[in-house]
Amino acid sequence: xxxxxxxxxxxxxxxxxxxxxxxxxxxxxxxxxxxxxxxxxxxxxxxxxxxxxxxxxxxxxxxxxxxxxxxxxxxxxxxxxxxxxxxxxxxxxxxxxxxxxxxxxxxxxxxxxxxxxxxxxxxxxxxxxxxxxxxxxxxxxxxxxxxxxxxxxxxxxxxxxxxxxxxxxxxxxxxxxxxxxxxxxxxxxxxxxxxxxxxxxx
Numbered sequence: 334x335x336x337x338x339x340x341x342x343x344x345x346x347x348x349x350x351x352x353x354x355x356x357x358x359x360x361x362x363x364x365x366x367x368x369x370x371x372x373x374x375x376x377x378x379x380x381x382x383x384x385x386x387x388x389x390x391x392x393x394x395x396x397x398x399x400x401x402x403x404x405x406x407x408x409x410x411x412x413x414x415x416x417x418x419x420x421x422x423x424x425x426x427x428x429x430x431x432x433x434x435x436x437x438x439x440x441x442x443x444x445x446x447x448x449x450x451x452x453x454x455x456x457x458x459x460x461x462x463x464x465x466x467x468x469x470x471x472x473x474x475x476x477x478x479x480x481x482x483x484x485x486x487x488x489x490x491x492x493x494x495x496x497x498x499x500x501x502x503x504x505x506x507x508x509x510x511x512x513x514x515x516x517x518x519x520x521x522x523x524x525x526x527x528x529x530x531x532x533x534x535x
Contacts (some may be wrong), residue, residue: 389455397478413449467506
């Protein structure tokens with residue numbers, strides 16, 4: 334799998350169309366143009382995932398909060414990066430691709446050198462919140478958010494931020510995050526090999 338930064342307008346447009354298909358948000362082009370957009374491509378050069386790092390506000394996740402957020406445990410939006418537009422196609426069944434995807438996301442976030450990483454997730458997907466727990470996220474808001482350009486309807490979301498120092502330690506506090514994926518991938522390959530041998534000697 335190849336992961337590359339997208340800058341061409343046609344690539345960004347393709348990315349936002351597929352992102353809308355998977356997470357139901359059609360990001361405005363101007364928002365993507367000012368951001369670091371990364372696309373994942375499979376062996377057929379088909380876009381199968383991606384993510385967006387917004388280096389400078391205003392941030393959509395903060396604008397979606399319907400109430401004023403006061404100083405919250407030192408959070409400074411001027412020293413923050415927004416992590417958004419995160420998706421990975423279910424059609425990319427090989428878990429080794431998933432491992433590459435998550436490692437690249439982690440490294441790109443670290444490379445921003447920002448002190449805070451802010452993001453949001455739907456309350457209908459609590460497993461995402463569980464995934465972030467080892468990084469000690471601080472909750473800014475929980476509830477119905479504003480409708481922003483590109484959104485079809487209201488959603489109940491959780492908006493959180495993670496400090497850089499805690500994010501750096503995330504792989505060590507949650508070692509099974511990648512281990513489970515590697516174990517699953519190995520099991521899938523073994524099963525595939527057994528089926529192949531069974532057909533050969535049937």
